[in-house]
Amino acid sequence: MQKTFLGSELVQEKDKQKALKKASMPLSRRAMKVLLGVIVGLVVWNLPSSVFGIDNLTVIEQRVIALFCFATIMWITEGIPSWATSVAIIVVLLFTASDNSLCLFRLHADENPLFGTLMSSKKIMACFADPVIMLFIGGFMLAFAATKAGLDIKLAKVLLVPFGTKSENVLLGFILVTGFFSMFLSNTATAAMMLTFLTPVIKSLPSNGKGRLALALAIPVGANLGGIATPIGTPPNAIAIRFLNDPAGMGMNIGFGDWMMVMLPLTLVLLVISWLVIRIMFPFTQKRIELKIEENPTRVLKPWQEITVYVTFALTVLLWMSDKWTHVDANVVAMLPVGVFCVTRIITKYDLAEINWCILWMVAGGFALGLALQDSGLAKHLVESIPFNEWPPVLMIIGSGLICYALANFISHTATANLLIPILALAGMSAAQNLEPYGGVTTLLAGVALGSSLSMILPISTPPNALAHSTGFIEQKDMAKVGIIMGAVGLLLGYTVLVFVGKWGLL
Numbered sequence: 139m140q141k142t143f144l145g146s147e148l149v150q151e152k153d154k155q156k157a158l159k160k161a162s163m164p165l166s167r168r169a170m171k172v173l174l175g176v177i178v179g180l181v182v183w184n185l186p187s188s189v190f191g192i193d194n195l196t197v198i199e200q201r202v203i204a205l206f207c208f209a210t211i212m213w214i215t216e217g218i219p220s221w222a223t224s225v226a227i228i229v230v231l232l233f234t235a236s237d238n239s240l241c242l243f244r245l246h247a248d249e250n251p252l253f254g255t256l257m258s259s260k261k262i263m264a265c266f267a268d269p270v271i272m273l274f275i276g277g278f279m280l281a282f283a284a285t286k287a288g289l290d291i292k293l294a295k296v297l298l299v300p301f302g303t304k305s306e307n308v309l310l311g312f313i314l315v316t317g318f319f320s321m322f323l324s325n326t327a328t329a330a331m332m333l334t335f336l337t338p339v340i341k342s343l344p345s346n347g348k349g350r351l352a353l354a355l356a357i358p359v360g361a362n363l364g365g366i367a368t369p370i371g372t373p374p375n376a377i378a379i380r381f382l383n384d385p386a387g388m389g390m391n392i393g394f395g396d397w398m399m400v401m402l403p404l405t406l407v408l409l410v411i412s413w414l415v416i417r418i419m420f421p422f423t424q425k426r427i428e429l430k431i432e433e434n435p436t437r438v439l440k441p442w443q444e445i446t447v448y449v450t451f452a453l454t455v456l457l458w459m460s461d462k463w464t465h466v467d468a469n470v471v472a473m474l475p476v477g478v479f480c481v482t483r484i485i486t487k488y489d490l491a492e493i494n495w496c497i498l499w500m501v502a503g504g505f506a507l508g509l510a511l512q513d514s515g516l517a518k519h520l521v522e523s524i525p526f527n528e529w530p531p532v533l534m535i536i537g538s539g540l541i542c543y544a545l546a547n548f549i550s551h552t553a554t555a556n557l558l559i560p561i562l563a564l565a566g567m568s569a570a571q572n573l574e575p576y577g578g579v580t581t582l583l584a585g586v587a588l589g590s591s592l593s594m595i596l597p598i599s600t601p602p603n604a605l606a607h608s609t610g611f612i613e614q615k616d617m618a619k620v621g622i623i624m625g626a627v628g629l630l631l632g633y634t635v636l637v638f639v640g641k642w643g644l645l
Contacts, residue, residue, distance in 0.1 A: 171217025179208030187252070192523045196254025198235050199516040205230055206507060213553035214545075220553050221496035224503020231262050231510055257513045265505040269469035270376045271498050276472025277370040280451060281323040282489045283479050286438040287447035290319065290331060298429055305422035308429065309352055310413045312336065313360040317409045320364030321371050321402075322455065324494070329361045329602035333609065339427055340611060347423035352416050354611040355620055358602035359412045362594045363624070366587075367405040368458075369397050369468060373501050374555035374587040381508065381563040382583055388567065390580065394458040394468035400639050408628055415623050420616075443484050450478045497552065504556025508563070517564050531572045538562055539585040539629055546593035547621075551600065554593075558586050577640020584636055592628040595621035 183204035187195045190203070205227060212223040234243045236259035247253045284290050294315055301311030312332065319328040336353055343349045365371030369379050379397065382390045439447070457464060457471040479485040511517045538558065546554040566579035573579060593599050595618045597607035606612055 168217055171215040172212075174215070175208045175211035175217060178211055179204045182207050192519050194252065195519060196252050196515060197250065198254030198256065198514045199519060201235050202231075202507075202510045202514045202516050205510070209503075209507065210557055213557060214549050216549070219496070220550050221500040221503075223553075224500045224506075224556070227503040228262060228265060228506045231257065231506060232259055235510065235514065236262055254514060257510065261509060261513065262506055265502045265509060266499070268380070268502065268505050269467075270380045270505070271502060272476075273370055273376060273469045273472045274373070274498055274501070275493065276454070276475055277322065278324075278493050279475045279479050279485055280454060281327060282492070283447045283475065283484050284323070284451060285327075286484065286489075287444040288438075289444075289447060289451065290323070293319075294332070294335060303426045303428060305349060305425055305427050306417055308339075308427045309356055309417060309422075310410075312353060312356040313409050313413050313416075314406075316357055316360030317364030317367075317405065320361045321367045321405075325361040325365050325372065326601040326605070328364070329357050329605045332357045332360075333605060335429075338430060340609075342427070343422075343424050348420035349422040349424055350611050351616060352420035352422065354606055354609055355416055355420070355617065356413075358594060358600065358606040358617075359416070359620060359624065360409060361602035362591055362600055363405055363408050363412060363628075366408070366591045367398060367402045369394055370472075372587070372591055373497060373552040374559075374590040377501065377504060377552070377555045377559050378583040378587040380505070381559055382580060384563075388563070388579055392580075393461040394471070395461050398459060400635065404632060404635050407631065408624070411627055411631075412620070412624055415620060415627075419619065439484060443482060446478065446482055447484060450475050500550070500552050500556070504552070504560070507556065508560035511560050511564065520561075520564055529569065529572075531569065531576050534565060534569065535573070535576055535582055535585060536633065538582060539589040539633065542586045542589035543593050543625055543629065546590040547595045547599045551590040551593065554590050555586060559583055562586060575641070577637040581633070581636040581640045585633060588632045588636070589629065592625045592632070593621075595625070 183201060185200075187197075187200055190200070192199075209223055209227055212218055212226075213220055218226075233239050235257055237256045238259040239256065244256070247256070297315045297318065298308075298311045301307040316328055316332045319331070333354075336357060340350045340353055343353075365375070369375050375397070379392055382388050382392050454471060454475050457466060457474070458468050461467055461471065476485075511520075542554055542558055545557070562582055563579070566573060566582045570579055573582060594603055597603050597614060597617065599621070603617060607614070607617065
């Protein structure tokens with residue numbers, strides 16, 4: 139995908155800078171991070187079970203705790219890439235805690251009543267092909283095809299025209315259009331594409347004014363907020379929905395349309411608020427801006443293929459939004475563009491090589507960790523040993539959102555969701571009755587997904603932030619100001635909406 143969408147050079151340049159930065163990090167420093175995770179994991183693995191204060195803790199459950207500690211340290215320190223940590227989780231579970239594990243890790247299993255239950259290796263490996271993974275692959279396919287057909291550029295031109303040439307309105311246009319694309323496409327790809335459109339506009343503005351800064355900030359803010367609106371907008375949304383819909387857990391059957399019905403209005407309000415905040419903090423000195431968005435003259439697809447993309451894109455989105463009436467869930471609908479685009483050769487084997495497998499594997503590792511918590515029996519023991527029902531429900535809901543918001547500003551949003559959502563799902567099921575007046579478990583888990591999307595204080599917080607900061611028009615302090623304000627407003631407004639819709643059973 140990075141080779142096909144407009145603005146790919148921005149992403150490629152940023153990737154090179156990131157790779158060079160990691161390569162320049164002393165090997166000893168990286169080794170220390172990995173060693174820390176391994177040592178902590180091994181210590182937890184071999185501690186006496188009585189240390190944990192959990193009655194009848196099994197050997198398998200203790201191994202899951204050790205693996206969780208290792209994953210937490212790796213995801214936070216990035217001693218190894220986040221996606222590699224997720225893959226390591228699955229591999230370690232297969233070889234040490236599954237019914238196909240090495241004999242060394244199954245010694246005396248029949249004789250020890252506290253050894254625990256070995257997990258199904260097939261279920262662990264199935265995390266790589268979880269229906270949510272298929273949902274993301276469908277989203278990637280739509281993004282590839284839309285770019286090859288020029289649909290993204292055509293839509294950008296059409297959508298920006300109504301905002302005219304008044305500077306403040308152009309700013310609103312960039313925020314809303316960026317937010318719209320981020321609902322269905324990668325926020326990184328969206329940010330890169332919109333920054334490409336924006337570059338000549340920024341250069342036409344006075345260098346001594348704040349308009350350049352306002353427009354440059356519009357892109358990452360719009361991209362980060364836009365992802366809130368749909369289940370495929372950002373991985374934390376899909377992770378939260380997956381746990382909420384799990385038949386073995388809460389079985390809430392939240393559809394694509396259900397999520398959009400609540401989150402789309404919230405997203406639009408937040409986008410407009412962000413426009414007001416940026417407009418007030420960074421006023422324009424030039425009152426009018428002329429937009430020039432040029433299409434790529436190189437035709438990638440044939441005319442009939444372009445029409446196929448337009449129809450398939452529209453039909454897929456329509457089916458996603460009407461899943462409650464069609465009774466076809468979003469994960470199955472996501473396979474429609476996969477089938478159509480592959481058969482019609484709109485998507486080729488070279489495009490498949492460009493899929494962001496890192497994100498998919500990272501999400502799969504989080505699912506495997508959640509599976510381990512459930513199937514090992516650790517979930518049940520945690521619920522029994524931790525008095526979640528005695529905790530104030532407000533503390534559980536708001537506290538989890540704030541923790542997620544704080545963590546996601548420094549580490550991957552997906553890693554944050556992978557760490558918090560499995561544990562909070564257990565806590566939510568245990569304290570479901572107490573949480574009911576505040577919207578139930580939905581408020582708890584959807585709040586975590588919301589908190590991650592609102593985390594955009596630093597250039598390292600999200601890829602769109604990093605791309606926008608690399609233009610040189612944005613200082614870190616300005617990004618922090620807008621990020622803090624939108625975080626506070628977003629959490630307050632978001633939790634208000636979630637509590638309301640949760641009490642009325644709208645989500």
